[in-house]
Amino acid sequence: MNSLIRKVWGSVSSNRSGSSSVSNPNPNPMSSEYDRFLQLMYIQNSSTGEFDRIPIDILMQILKIMGPRESARLRAVCKSWKYIVSDNRLWIYFLQNHNKEEAWDSVFFAETHLRSGYPLRVFPAQMHDDLSFMHIYGQRVQVPGAIIIDGGSGYCKYGWSKYSSPSGRSATFLEFGNIESPMPSRLRHFFSTICNRMQVKTSSQPMVVSIPLCHYDDNESAKGSRRQLKDAIYATLFDMNVPAVCAINQATLALLAARRTSGIVVNVGFHQTSVVPILHGKVMHKVGVEVVGMGALKLTGFLRDQMQQNNIHFDSLYTVRTLKENLCYVALDYEAELSKNTEASFAVTTNTLFTLSKERFQTGEMLFRPRLAGLQAMGLHQAVGLCMDHCHDAELRGDDSWYKTVVLAGGSACLPGLAERLEKELYRLLPASMSSGTRVLPPPYGPDSAWFGAKLVSNVNATYLH
Numbered sequence: 001m002n003s004l005i006r007k008v009w010g011s012v013s014s015n016r017s018g019s020s021s022v023s024n025p026n027p028n029p030m031s032s033e034y035d036r037f038l039q040l041m042y043i044q045n046s047s048t049g050e051f052d053r054i055p056i057d058i059l060m061q062i063l064k065i066m067g068p069r070e071s072a073r074l075r076a077v078c079k080s081w082k083y084i085v086s087d088n089r090l091w092i093y094f095l096q097n098h099n100k101e102e103a104w105d106s107v108f109f110a111e112t113h114l115r116s117g118y119p120l121r122v123f124p125a126q127m128h129d130d131l132s133f134m135h136i137y138g139q140r141v142q143v144p145g146a147i148i149i150d151g152g153s154g155y156c157k158y159g160w161s162k163y164s165s166p167s168g169r170s171a172t173f174l175e176f177g178n179i180e181s182p183m184p185s186r187l188r189h190f191f192s193t194i195c196n197r198m199q200v201k202t203s204s205q206p207m208v209v210s211i212p213l214c215h216y217d218d219n220e221s222a223k224g225s226r227r228q229l230k231d232a233i234y235a236t237l238f239d240m241n242v243p244a245v246c247a248i249n250q251a252t253l254a255l256l257a258a259r260r261t262s263g264i265v266v267n268v269g270f271h272q273t274s275v276v277p278i279l280h281g282k283v284m285h286k287v288g289v290e291v292v293g294m295g296a297l298k299l300t301g302f303l304r305d306q307m308q309q310n311n312i313h314f315d316s317l318y319t320v321r322t323l324k325e326n327l328c329y330v331a332l333d334y335e336a337e338l339s340k341n342t343e344a345s346f347a348v349t350t351n352t353l354f355t356l357s358k359e360r361f362q363t364g365e366m367l368f369r370p371r372l373a374g375l376q377a378m379g380l381h382q383a384v385g386l387c388m389d390h391c392h393d394a395e396l397r398g399d400d401s402w403y404k405t406v407v408l409a410g411g412s413a414c415l416p417g418l419a420e421r422l423e424k425e426l427y428r429l430l431p432a433s434m435s436s437g438t439r440v441l442p443p444p445y446g447p448d449s450a451w452f453g454a455k456l457v458s459n460v461n462a463t464y465l466h
Contacts, residue, residue, distance in 0.1 A: 048080045059084060068094045068137060091133035099140070102164075102459065109259045110456045111136055120261040120281035146458035149173075149194060150210040150451040152250065154270025154296060154411070157451045158194050161208070161458035166451050168197055174212060183229070187236040202237070206244035208454040209233055210253050213267070213274055218285040246457060249283060251276040253453030254409035258444040263405035264387055266380070266422070268413040269295045273367075273380065275387045279402055288390045290383040294366065294375055296412040300324055302366050302373040306359040319348050327356050330364035330417035332424065337361050364415045368425065381425035388426070392434055406440040411447035418442070 051059060063071045063085065071090065074081045084090075096104045112131065113120055145162035151173045159167035170176075173190040181189075195202050211233065215225040230247050237245045251265040255278050265276045275290035276283055283289070304320045314320055326346045331337035338358065345355040362372065370377040378386070384406060391403035406426075408419055423440040430438075445452040 048078065048084075056084070060087070060090060063090055064093055068098065072134070072138075086132070086134055088131075088133045091137050094137055095133060095140075098137075102455075105259065106456055107459075109256075110460045113261055114256070114457055114460050140459070146206040146208050146244075147195075147198065147200065148208050148210075148451055148454045148458060149191070150250070150253075150448070150454060151212060152210075152270070152410075152450070153212045153214070156194075157448055158198065159451070160198075161455050166448055170194065170197075172212070174214070183232050184236055187232055188240065191237060191240060203241040203243065205242075206458070207237060207242050207246070208458045209237075209245065209247045210250045210450045210454055211247055212269070213249050213251050213276060213283070213289070216274065216285070216289040216291055218288070222285070248454070248457065250450045251283065251409065252278055252281055253450040253457070254443070255407055255453070256281075256456050257449040257453035258405075258407045258441055260405055260407065262399070262402040263407055264384065264391070264403055265407050265409055266384060266413065268367075268408070268410035270297055271295045273383070273410075275383045277387055277391050277403055279396060284391070284394070284396070287394045287396075288387065290378075290387045292370075292380060292383045293377050294370060294373070296410065298373065298375070299328075299363055299366060299412050303328065303359060303363045305373075306362060307356075310359070312354065312356075312359075314354070315352075319352075319354075322346075322348050323354055323356065324363060325411070325414075327354075328360050328363045328415055330367070330415050330421045331361040332417060332421055334361070334365050334368075364418065367418070368421070379425075381422055381429055384422065385426055385429045388430065388434060388438075401437055404438045406438065408441065408443050409449050410443070413443050414446050 048059075063074075068091075071085050071094075075085045076082075092104075095107050099107065111133070115131075145160050148157075148159055148161055148166070150157040150166070153172060153174070156170050156172045157166035157168075158170070159165065170193070173187055176186055176190040176193075191202070211229060215222040215229075233247050234245055251267055251274070254267065255261070255263055255265050261281050262279050265274075265278060267274045267276065272295045273292040275292070277287045277289070278284065300317060300321045303324050304314075304317065307314060307320065307323075314323075323346060327344055341357075342360050343355060343357045344360060345353055347353045366373045366375075367380040369379060388403055396402075406422070408414075408422075419440045419442040423438065426438055426440070427435045429435075443449045
């Protein structure tokens with residue numbers, strides 16, 4: 001122990017002047033707790049024995065080197081050690097350094113916003129004063145993880161919450177198996193297939209399932225359809241002996257992945273694009289979900305038509321989609337882009353090199369000028385502006401600017417330049433009083449944003465899934 005203390009003293013003493021050497025992994029609302037803890041330490045009658053002569057910051061460094069298991073055992077020694085070991089900042093350090101696959105801001109967001117369930121907490125001031133990160137650390141060590149199934153409108157991503165990315169992809173459960181079969185039998189076939197591919201028994205792990213937003217209106221028929229799909233998912237999984245299930249719509253999960261609980265999600269789906277207002281984690285159907293009849297499939301088809309017109313030959317639609325994902329982008333100024341040399345090449349396979357020019361940005365321009373592709377539809381900026389206008393007029397309780405954060409989601413929303421162009425168009429379209437402060441965020445985790453939102457939910461703790 002003496003050599004350990006000398007080692008720590010050497011590494012810390014040079015940093016003690018001018019500021020505390022207790023590292024703060026990430027500034028957070030809990031920082032004042034450490035000051036209160038120091039005050040408690042000075043008034044405690046109990047003693048740490050020979051350690052009384054060691055400065056408190058040195059003791060904290062010793063605990064960090066000892067690790068979480070040995071630190072936790074010291075709680076049983078005496079009251080002073082219990083106070084030292086229970087310090088939130090110590091366990092924040094352990095959470096940050098012993099969970100390398102998950103960013104600290106993800107952990108902090110999940111625990112402070114999602115842990116209390118619905119309605120979601122929005123402001124740090126609303127957090128529980130007794131939130132114990134030592135308890136959180138213990139829960140995370142015990143919980144083995146959940147199965148995440150992100151049932152997108154085009155295809156599904158699935159994997160383990162303890163891993164940093166989805167482990168596989170398949171057809172979505174909306175179009176899985178025989179489409180003439182009843183939904184419950186299709187769902188059972190789908191979930192059984194996923195579990196077989198993951199080599200896991202359905203009775204062993206909880207599941208988080210994302211549901212595509214496919215019934216948009218606020219009428220009774222749409223409400224019934226949404227309820228029917230969610231009930232079918234729960235009934236199917238519980239019938240398969242899944243111990244816990246959490247089914248959340250895809251737009252909300254994409255918003256959570258951006259560390260937000262309120263805002264507008266623009267989900268560029270496989271068949272169409274939805275503009276979804278969400279307040280405190282709940283989709284505001286009564287405000288209105290805007291739907292634009294163009295999505296990833298239309299974008300790929302438009303690029304295919306342009307390539308055919310320019311005598312660029314290709315073997316399959318997969319080739320066209322690959323070129324879209326690797327060469328296409330959205331111009332900030334479409335007219336100015338027309339006069340530039342935008343030629344670029346990409347090799348789909350080792351023997352096939354494709355070169356595109358204006359097709360690269362004309363494909364994405366279809367989102368703002370649907371008539372380029374022969375479509376009679378609103379432009380993306382018009383649909384988002386209309387949604388923001390409805391949110392403004394609704395005058396819902398809460399922050400007046402809750403709808404001014406716009407989060408993009410979906411694979412085709414990853415086109416470079418889309419967020420910047422949409423933000424520019426919104427400022428031009430909307431009055432200054434409404435557009436001021438508006439921010440458009442690109443998909444926080446690319447095409448897998450909803451999957452990462454489910455990961456945040458599933459990694460809070462096991463009881464949240466019940």
